[in-house]
Amino acid sequence: MPVSININGVITAAEDAKISVFDHGLLFGDSVYETLRTYNGKPFLFSRHFARLEHSAGGIDLQLPWTRSQTMDEIRRTLLSVGPTDRISSVHRFAASSEPAGPPPPPSVECRIRLLITRGIGEVSADTETCTDPAAIIIVVPLIAPPARIYSDGVDVVVSSVCRSGRFADIKTGSLIHQVIARREANAKGAYEAIMLTGEDKLSDGITSNIYMVRDGKLLTPARGAAIVEGITRRVVLDLAREMGLDVVEGFFDIADIARADEMFLTSTTREVVPIARVEGAPVGSGKPGPVTLMLFEAYRSAIDRLAGED
Ligand code: PLP
Numbered sequence: 001m002p003v004s005i006n007i008n009g010v011i012t013a014a015e016d017a018k019i020s021v022f023d024h025g026l027l028f029g030d031s032v033y034e035t036l037r038t039y040n041g042k043p044f045l046f047s048r049h050f051a052r053l054e055h056s057a058g059g060i061d062l063q064l065p066w067t068r069s070q071t072m073d074e075i076r077r078t079l080l081s082v083g084p085t086d087r088i089s090s091v092h093r094f095a096a097s098s099e100p101a102g103p104p105p106p107p108s109v110e111c112r113i114r115l116l117i118t119r120g121i122g123e124v125s126a127d128t129e130t131c132t133d134p135a136a137i138i139i140v141v142p143l144i145a146p147p148a149r150i151y152s153d154g155v156d157v158v159v160s161s162v163c164r165s166g167r168f169a170d171i172k173t174g175s176l177i178h179q180v181i182a183r184r185e186a187n188a189k190g191a192y193e194a195i196m197l198t199g200e201d202k203l204s205d206g207i208t209s210n211i212y213m214v215r216d217g218k219l220l221t222p223a224r225g226a227a228i229v230e231g232i233t234r235r236v237v238l239d240l241a242r243e244m245g246l247d248v249v250e251g252f253f254d255i256a257d258i259a260r261a262d263e264m265f266l267t268s269t270t271r272e273v274v275p276i277a278r279v280e281g282a283p284v285g286s287g288k289p290g291p292v293t294l295m296l297f298e299a300y301r302s303a304i305d306r307l308a309g310e311d
Contacts (some may be wrong), residue, residue, distance in 0.1 A: 003141070006067075006078040006138035017071055024131055025118025029175030032056035035208075036075075036113040037143050037270050038306050043075055043113060044269070047311045048232045052172065059171040064117055065134045072311075075113060078138045082111070114139040116174065146271050151297065154277025154289050155192035157206070157266070159255060160185050165199035166303065169227035182207045193266055195279070198227045203253045209268040210234040211276075213261035214292040220257070223250040233267040233300075236307065240299040246292070258282075263290030265297075273297040 005017035025031035031055075034049045043049075050068045050091040057064050066074060085197045115138055122131035160182040168175070178196070185192040186207065203211060203222050210231040219241045222228050241248050258264070262285040264276035273296050275289035289297075 003142065004078045004082045004138075004140045006074055006136075008136055008257075009074060011078055011081045012057055019118075019135065019137070020121045022121045022124065022137060023118050024120065024122050024128070025116070025126060025135065025174050027122075028119075028126055029173065029177075030062075030126075031064060031116055031118040031174035032058070032060065033114060033116040033172055033174060035269055036115065038079070038111045038113070039304055041071070041079065041109070041111075042308060043079070044304075044308060045232050045236075045310055046072055046075070048235070049115070052230070052232065053115065053117070056171040056173065059168060060120060060173060061128075062117065063134060065136050071136075074136070075115065075138055078140050079111060079113075082140060107294070110143040110145075111140050112143040114141075117147055118174070131136075143270060146274070150192065150271075150274055152289070154275035154284075154287075155266075156190065156278045156281070157193045157195055157264075157276050158186055158189045160192040160196045160207070161193035162194075162196055163199050164196045164204040164227040166227070169204075170224065172229060178274055179207050192274075193276075196227075197255070201254065202226050203255070203257070204228055206266050206268075208273075209266040209271065212237075212265050212267070213257060214263035214265075215257075215261050216288060217292070218247040218249055219292065220249045220251065220253060220261075223252060229276070231267055233269055233272065236302060236303065237267050237273065237296055240303060241296060244295065246297065258284065261285065263293045265289075265293040267300075273300050 003014055005012050005014055007017055032053060034053045036043050036049050040178060051070060117130045118135045119128055120134045162178045162182045182194045182196055193209060195206055195211055196204045198204050204227045205211060210228060224230055238248055258279050264284045266274050266276060275293045276284055277287050278284060
């Protein structure tokens with residue numbers, strides 16, 4: 001299975017990939033990132049991910065070291081240089097860590113790509129002026145396909161005690177302690193995901209996903225102002241929903257709205273469209289994946305080939 005690491009254009013095996021302890025990405029979480037995946041070995045919707053990376057970098061005033069086309073070239077080079085995985089079982093475990101416990105699914109040939117830009121090496125001080133050059137890191141690991149049962153049965157989700165809010169909510173920075181704590185809470189309750197709320201108790205995102213409800217045939221999802229990250233998958237799914245004639249409402253919703261939902265699902269790059277069966281143990285609608293969710297799941301899968309033609 002494929003694994004490869006690229007640090008500032010130098011491709012190495014995982015055990016040889018090293019960054020400085022003075023990198024501000026490590027010291028302060030001062031970095032931005034994207035998670036991409038491949039279909040048929042090709043990075044999916046790269047330009048959309050790069051545009052979001054630019055947005056994130058702009059949000060923390062970080063200069064990206066590579067242009068869009070350099071970044072694409074480096075990702076391609078890294079994908080091409082993948083090697084055997086028996087050397088990097090710890091990386092493999094990391095890739096699978098957000099999946100629920102159970103027998104490992106069969107390996108897939110597809111890859112998960114983490115593209116990370118850090119502020120680079122500086123002093124042990126939050127002063128970014130001490131940093132010279134940003135560092136670019138690409139981590140390619142096998143994409144562990146989610147177990148088929150999450151799509152057939154739906155997943156359990158809880159509501160996190162951790163809030164998403166503030167001016168950095170819509171950008172993807174390496175300061176991810178909120179997600180880490182929410183993940184720990186979800187694990188402790190045996191849940192697949194956790195819904196996070198805004199400071200005003202409105203529904204926001206999952207830990208690394210966007211959240212949707214279906215009510216009376218309408219598709220409801222937290223608006224951009226609800227401290228969400230605008231998911232690349234979200235944009236595709238909302239476009240597909242509108243093409244199908246569904247009413248899409250991007251708005252501000254309360255926890256109480258969950259009890260009124262007929263269906264719920266979540267989306268992310270690596271998991272696509274995942275039905276939510278229960279929230280905090282209470283069934284959503286029938287407690288089974290609903291017809292609108294399944295329709296969007298199918299539409300998303302069918303759109304992949306067309307979208308894979310995009311740069
Ligand atoms: N919301 C948050 C907070 C995320 O971190 C992510 C992805 O990591 C998403 C939503 C889903 O985004 P995408 O569909 O681009 O994977």
